[in-house]
Amino acid sequence: MRYAIIGAGLAGLTAAHEISTLDPAATIDVFEAGERIGGKLFTVPFDSGPVDLGAEAFLARRADAVEFFRGLGLGEAIVHPSGLSSTVYSGGRLNALPKGGVMGIPASSAPVRELVSADTAARIDAEGEAPGIDWSVGDDTNVGALVRRRYGDEVVDRVVSALLGGVYSCTADDLGVRATIPKLAEAFDELAAAGEKVTLSAAVSRVQAGAVKQDGPVFGAFRGGYAELYETLAEKSGAAIYLDAFISGATHDKQGKFVLKGGGDGAYDRLLLATPAPTTAVLLKQLAPAAAQELKRIKLASSVVVGMKFDSATGLPDNSGVLVAADEPGMHAKAFTFSSKKWPHLAERGGALVRASFGRFGDETLVRADEDDLVDHALDDLAAATGFDGRAAGLSEIYTQRWFGGLPRYDETHLATVAEVREALADAPAVEATGAWAGGVGVPAVVADARAAAARLVG
Ligand SMILES: Cc1cc2nc3c(=O)[nH]c(=O)nc-3n(C[C@H](O)[C@H](O)[C@H](O)COP(=O)(O)OP(=O)(O)OC[C@H]3O[C@@H](n4cnc5c(N)ncnc54)[C@H](O)[C@@H]3O)c2cc1C
Known part of the structure; x- marks a missing residue:
């Protein structure tokens, strides 16, 4: 059986690996438009060692993902954060990140009293x-x-948007409750089903009461960065991976096999699209027009990450980072991760590693700004928020990574759209689609959705 996969990001590479496991006789060709594999996973070689400029962590509470990584032989490479807490910069000062609540939405004023x-x-x-x-x-x-x-x-501008923005590159105003805080939507359902009055505070209290205490670290990462994962997946899948292979269309030939415009020699028995939603829409135009139509509704949010290495960490607060309130005047960055404080394996390298993030859905001004301006904004904002003078600390290395269309917007129509796409795709034999738009943006969710799509495709 010959399989074609479009996109060598996490979804495409995970699917390639899964297919190779489920169908050991498979021939797999992966077509990647870019000049490297990994997509939004991207580990860059700082002088002191590899650093991620895309995703930098995964939810270690997702046992399925951790098991999968162990199965790849990466168990020893998994590292965990120091446990230092994060902060919110609001009202011209650093505040502790509110404890309790759900995604910054409190059940009472107590957790946010300093912020509102x-x-x-x-x-x-x-x-x-x-x-x-x-x-x-x-x-x-x-x-x-x-x-x-x-x-x-x-509450929205100072807390909720700051927290959700760190995950989705969107403010709370561009996100849906069920897609991004599903436990809150379930609590509303439960209150409504029980005939009780539905209020936000009651629903948040319900989520808090139902929270199961879990042991172990919440997050994980790879000692050598996500390159450890994407390179292992690529290698173990045994797939032929074609770089600089931009696929602009997909059709059937007379025998019902798949033919790609821009790569491959045709005659694929099965096709898996692991590209961002708008691209997947284009590629499904002829094969599954109804699915393509739905996918067009999914919009993308852009962001840019500036990774900075400083010779000295003196003066950098003992926190994992700063979320910047969306209504904070004069600030450009939306968040800073103090990577060398957050991750002990990065602290071992000495100095300080800081990631500054910019950009939210609907505004690409900063994503398109000159690197010099971005670095100035990062240093100025960091100094304003923390007092850390990055210029004096010796800024020895900078990497800037722009993520145009980095993340799909999970708004209140998103889940219904995905359901429609799935339904329409069920009528298109031998073709599947997966990716961050499908089952969640987090690494474990992308892995799970890609594995499920691969299993359906193998049949
Ligand atoms: C800045 C940032 C930080 C993040 N941080 C975290 C984090 O800390 N933890 C976490 O769990 N998640 C995080 N995420 C989310 C996570 O990284 C992504 O959801 C995930 O990597 C997406 O994988 P994917 O394979 O679906 O898509 P992509 O990585 O976008 O892969 C799609 C691939 O398809 C290729 N492609 C597109 N069009 C074509 C075409 N026409 N022909 C051929 N190839 C094509 C692209 O070049 C790309 O390589 C972050 C995302 C970003 C942008």
């Missing part, structure tokens, strides 16, 4: 008395609109 005005604190505490939220089981809504309506703008 007295009026907002009072409003949060009185929310349970306000008329209930009109919610039926299975409903969905916009995160930003919901929290603004119930608690006011400050």
Whole structure:
């Protein structure tokens, strides 16, 4: 059986590996438009060692992913964070990241009291008395609109957008509750099903009460960066990987085999698309027009990461990083990760490693800015937020990585769109699609969705 996979990001490479396991006689060709594999996983060679400029961690609580990495022989390469806490820069000062709540949405004013005005604190505490939220089981809504309506703008702009923005490159106003905070949507469902009054504070309390204490670190990473994962997947899959192979179309020939425009010699029995949603839409235009139509609805958010190595770490706070409140005046960066504080294996290299992130959905100004300007913004914002003078600390190395269309926007229509795509694809034999748009943006979710898509394809 001959398989063609389009895209050598995490999804495409995971699928290639899975196919090779399930169908050992398979011939697999992977076509990658870029000049390297990995997609949004990208480990760059700083002088002191490899550093990730795309994804830098994974949710280690996802046992399926950890098992998968171990199965690849990467168990020894997995490392965990130092456990230092993160901060929020708001109101011109650093604040501890609110504890409790769900994605920064509190059940009472207590966790966010330092971050919001007295009026907002009072409003949060009185929310349970306000008329209930009109919610039926299975409903969905916009995160930003919901929290603004119930608690006011400050909670969204100072906490929730900062937290969600770190994961999705979007503010809360561009994200859906069920897609990004599914436990909160389930709590609304439960309140509605029980005929109880549906309020935000009651739903958050319910999530908190139901939270199961789990042992072990929340996050993991690879000692040598994500390159350890994508290079292992590529090698173990045994696939032929073609770089600089931009595929612009896919059709059937008279025998019903797949033919690609831009790569391969045709006659593929099975086709797997592991590209971002808009590209997948183009590639499915002829093979599954209804799925293509739905996929076009998924928009992408861009961002840019500036990785900086400083000779000295003196003055850098003992935290894992800073989230910048969306309404903080004069700031350009949306977050800083103090990588060498967050990860002991990076601290061992000496000096300080800091990642500055910029850009949110709908605004590419910073993603397109000159590198010099981005570095100036990073150093100025870092100094403003923490007092750390990066220029004086000796900035010895800089890597800038722009992620145009880096992440799909998981808005309140997203899950319905994905369901429609899946349904339409079920009518298209021997073709599958996967990727960060399909089952979640996090690395474990992408791996799980790619493995499932590969299994369906092998049949
Ligand atoms: C800045 C950033 C930070 C992140 N941080 C984290 C994190 O810390 N933890 C976490 O769990 N997740 C994180 N993520 C999310 C995670 O990295 C992604 O969801 C995941 O890597 C996406 O993998 P993918 O294979 O679906 O897509 P991609 O990586 O986008 O791969 C798709 C591939 O298809 C190729 N392609 C596109 N069009 C064509 C074509 N026409 N022909 C051939 N090839 C084509 C692309 O070049 C690309 O290589 C982060 C993402 C970004 C952008």
